[in-house]
Amino acid sequence: MTIMPEYVPPDFESLGLAKAPIIETQSAPDDGVVPANYHGTSNHPEYLHMGNGKWRLVPESRMDAVIVISGDNPEVVEARRVRKGDQIVVGRTENGEEGIYVHINGFEQPSQAVDKFSFRTRGTRETPFSRCYDDLYRVLRHDREHGHIVWVLGPAVAFDKDSRDAMQGLIANGYCHGLLAGNALATHDLEAALYQTGLGQDIYSQTLKPNGHYNHLDIINEVRRRGSISKTISELSLNDGIIYACEKHSIPYVLAGSIRDDGPLPEVISDVYQAQDAMREHARKATTVVALATQLHSIAFGNMVPSYHVMPDASVRPVFFYIVDMTEFSADKLANRGSAQAVAILTNAQDFTVNLWNNLKG
């Protein structure tokens, strides 16, 4: 399939690494503490020389973690989850000289003209996005059956009727295998289901409703009184929206707590590192990520997602990461925090969601 670029693993012979050293490890000195010379992982494919010319691709990597070797198995673990005595890979070179090889050009790339002078070398809101959309439509159609599509949503998607309907449609039709968000997205979406408002503003007409500033508190109180979102949906006969669609179609969602939360809803994970662990479960499985209108969650999840995924048949494919935001700053910041491979589509998340659904619902 043309959307899936071929992966070319490193040829260690021709790289002159046939006789590279074997990786070294040291013991973690304490729980949550790593040896001084630990090797920090990136989101790129990394290979470890296990001996005898056998290089092992580290699965499910992420940036800013360490590699624990248990038996013959490398596992990528956040330093805070390391236990005293764990064997941690050490070494800070990336070219194989310590047995660690970081492979950054595994996927074929179309070559670009490199004139000494040219225009439009930077992606901005003026970049043409037609093909990005078409690629994304193809990817989503493919991964609906053959991948794990993760959506990372800011609250703006729930503030608008059409985009909320579109997101509901996408979930109901198999284009979402996991949803990551915060208390606000869920609250505003449930507020819309009950009152057709977001923070008191009508999600269609923009009208501010009288005493509308109570609406989000009221829905939170309704849910807290009942103890769960699913029970509230059932008892209040809510029947539309993003969370409703997840519940109905048994799509797992992670609601991570933040200091901005009202409530919170009972399902929100109040400990942010437990929330990270829950998000990481999706990061390990993700084949496509669509992150909309949230810098916090986009960067958080970007930190945990590898740029590649090892399929059950051991083939390697890219993880497609789309960031949709209104500003170059958000896309640049994601790149500055290490997710340089993310494809930015600079537009309003409302239009983006509607576009996707218009195309995919057919």
Added chain:
Amino acid sequence: MTIMPEYVPPDFESLGLAKAPIIETQSAPDDGVVPANYHGTSNHPEYLHMGNGKWRLVPESRMDAVIVISGDNPEVVEARRVRKGDQIVVGRTENGEEGIYVHINGFEQPSQAVDKFSFRTRGTRETPFSRCYDDLYRVLRHDREHGHIVWVLGPAVAFDKDSRDAMQGLIANGYCHGLLAGNALATHDLEAALYQTGLGQDIYSQTLKPNGHYNHLDIINEVRRRGSISKTISELSLNDGIIYACEKHSIPYVLAGSIRDDGPLPEVISDVYQAQDAMREHARKATTVVALATQLHSIAFGNMVPSYHVMPDASVRPVFFYIVDMTEFSADKLANRGSAQAVAILTNAQDFTVNLWNNLKG
């Protein structure tokens, strides 16, 4: 039709203005110079007391101009176009005490809740735009037959294949009665027609073409050599795009010069005040304005457009003004320059254009 709010003219009796003074005028002291106490116009409906309780609605107003009385007729004229001896309305009150009444609430407005505390009182990218789109679809369908729709375009629309196609479709199907832009929009659109690039970047795939930085200069040279856009379209068999559609369907367009221009194309008006005069022709006729991705042209045209239009049957309707941009700053700046009635849709102009065409083409 529900999209067209009713206009309620001022009731001068109940305003206590039955015996208001008649307007005064003074002679312009020189060409392009106005008397010190001149009355400066706004974009709102303004009424002049002509005597005997007869109040006259000034037609085709604009902000920051003056009113010249010739015979019984008030005309709104930019100060630079005043001629020595013209009779200029003087007086700086707006409540009738000098015979000038500015009428700011002529069109019915839905009333809003006014709680002492509320959220979401400011329009931002998170505002729901579903209804804005629906309203705009209705307005465009109505004004296609019964109005004068003016598009004000920045170059971004021509940089993307889908949005350029959409804009072509809108023009070809009657949704544009006048197009205002600069040399860049026309140049990049013609570049796309000839090379499928914008400043050397493929308008579909984002690829930078080898030596692509010549493309816009080459198309300019082609047009300059032939002396006109229409001749170039014909001789080079160009057959798509925004300018092509205007030429084919005889939609008038104004290309205003700017200091950023390469070339320019022969049709570009190099004197900016002559360009203003050409734009003002469309401002006088406009019933709906859609301004996309250009601060310069949006504010320029916003300055000249009244907020109301007097129809041939003397009825008064609003002029709908939509500003589409990526930033709150652009919408705020338009308001800060006086066009406070403009409806802002904060999104990428590419998606916006595609949305419109998807809805209206059916």
Added chain:
Amino acid sequence: MTIMPEYVPPDFESLGLAKAPIIETQSAPDDGVVPANYHGTSNHPEYLHMGNGKWRLVPESRMDAVIVISGDNPEVVEARRVRKGDQIVVGRTENGEEGIYVHINGFEQPSQAVDKFSFRTRGTRETPFSRCYDDLYRVLRHDREHGHIVWVLGPAVAFDKDSRDAMQGLIANGYCHGLLAGNALATHDLEAALYQTGLGQDIYSQTLKPNGHYNHLDIINEVRRRGSISKTISELSLNDGIIYACEKHSIPYVLAGSIRDDGPLPEVISDVYQAQDAMREHARKATTVVALATQLHSIAFGNMVPSYHVMPDASVRPVFFYIVDMTEFSADKLANRGSAQAVAILTNAQDFTVNLWNNLKG
């Protein structure tokens, strides 16, 4: 002192509220659940009619909380902290008809011209900020001795040498009584103290250091190994920066966890609602808040800060809230989340901090 506007409490007689009903309460049905008709608080001064014409100003209010009456004392409490059986004020009017009066114009305001047409009605980056700075200098000088100044910091302040030095100077000289931030600010600031980098980039020269992406992980590991920031500062002889200044001058700081965190540092509060509680302690005391370059923390703290503060002598003064950010969107979003009284200064947090220190250090 001219910077401190006089507070005029409501005159309940002239408001016709002499015989207003007394407030009603209902019992909380469960822990963390409030009765259906609970009164939700705003950040404005709110008065409760306790009977016999005695109206009580609710102290230390915040938005989106409830009022618990214990004995004669109203306390503003987040719904999640309500205990079963607590007596909760009910009623959703704000004009006294249920014994609750929200007072939004207690502080004198300079009156503004209200022409029917005017420019520049919205605050943007083009708004003149000279007086805002001068006012803020005066406020900070005053509150250094007579108030509680809270800084809310995004990581950008630690990324630049001059602004980091400036912030250190402000803290060391008494202009900060509490600092609220996240793991990132503290980590990057400590990284700068040890390596002169922020995420591997030199904080003066912008140079990316070789293997610099290890620096923040290394400093985190150093702190985690030792168990505390203060011990690390001592053992590594760190002697500059924001956190160093807080530690040296015993300024309390709250580091709230987020899902973007690496590490975290041991002092970070991983449960976001515990973090809210810690922040709320400062919100109750705050007289001036300066929030820089962080939407998350600014809105979070904005939610908890009253717009007024009751001094020990029972006089009422405003809480000054300054939001410093690069975009109108951030300022608008803060207002859309209820903190409409915040003064926005639209600029880079680096320059802002340097400006303050240049002026105040003298």
Added chain:
Amino acid sequence: MTIMPEYVPPDFESLGLAKAPIIETQSAPDDGVVPANYHGTSNHPEYLHMGNGKWRLVPESRMDAVIVISGDNPEVVEARRVRKGDQIVVGRTENGEEGIYVHINGFEQPSQAVDKFSFRTRGTRETPFSRCYDDLYRVLRHDREHGHIVWVLGPAVAFDKDSRDAMQGLIANGYCHGLLAGNALATHDLEAALYQTGLGQDIYSQTLKPNGHYNHLDIINEVRRRGSISKTISELSLNDGIIYACEKHSIPYVLAGSIRDDGPLPEVISDVYQAQDAMREHARKATTVVALATQLHSIAFGNMVPSYHVMPDASVRPVFFYIVDMTEFSADKLANRGSAQAVAILTNAQDFTVNLWNNLKG
């Protein structure tokens, strides 16, 4: 001096270009039209092989122009200024194979780490700007005596009292040899001199003055009545501001017309291509450019400025180009239009100007 990097011309021998072809020329077929294979210039140093191994550095280049050879002299000319029969250099290679060599790495650059994975590879508002400021201070001190400093100003600088004062100070003290702006900057600055307002808003207190929307029209009318800015300054005894400083210290300024202009002031050049010619005079002389808060003028001037300047002693130095704006988009757009060498400082133009003056006035 350490701020001035050394220029290393190409070594044509070692490049294997000792026997490169001599440049070719063709006649311009008409006024304002160039031969099909014309060579388009960049802002980089370009060398032409004139024969016998003699390579000539084209002086005062700019992007998107052509090279006219008269006698032995290459001159860089905009296509619109070409006359029929002019000898135009042809060829579109840049490596010498047609006698044209574009030299992009003439100035020494500090080398950067190139890890396979790193953070902060893109410049944003979070980039540390301390050193940029320090470099700029040094450059301005140097070029005050030994260069030609050009300021490109948007109107925001005149909207704020402190920044307007700062700009006045910089001009009065030799830090400006030419000022480029539009009608708005000059109008608002003169409005401030007469009324202490900008578009009716007090430049210190932010207060909107009653009928303040007349102020800019009134000052324009005052100037138009008298026929010149200088006469108006004298007769109205204006004695502060940016334009006042230019007039007093005989600093040339170019006011380029735009379609947004009211008035205009008599000094404004209404034909944009004549305005370009006037701006180009400064581009030819410029050694440092500081462009503030104007996308239109910044990009326009960026198009015309070479990245290098040939000094009277034939040495070659860089032209420093600083772009100061609030958004990454503006900096990226400047780069996307070819001025990739510009140094972006992302902040408010008000603070920037104040910073400069605080440092340089001492």
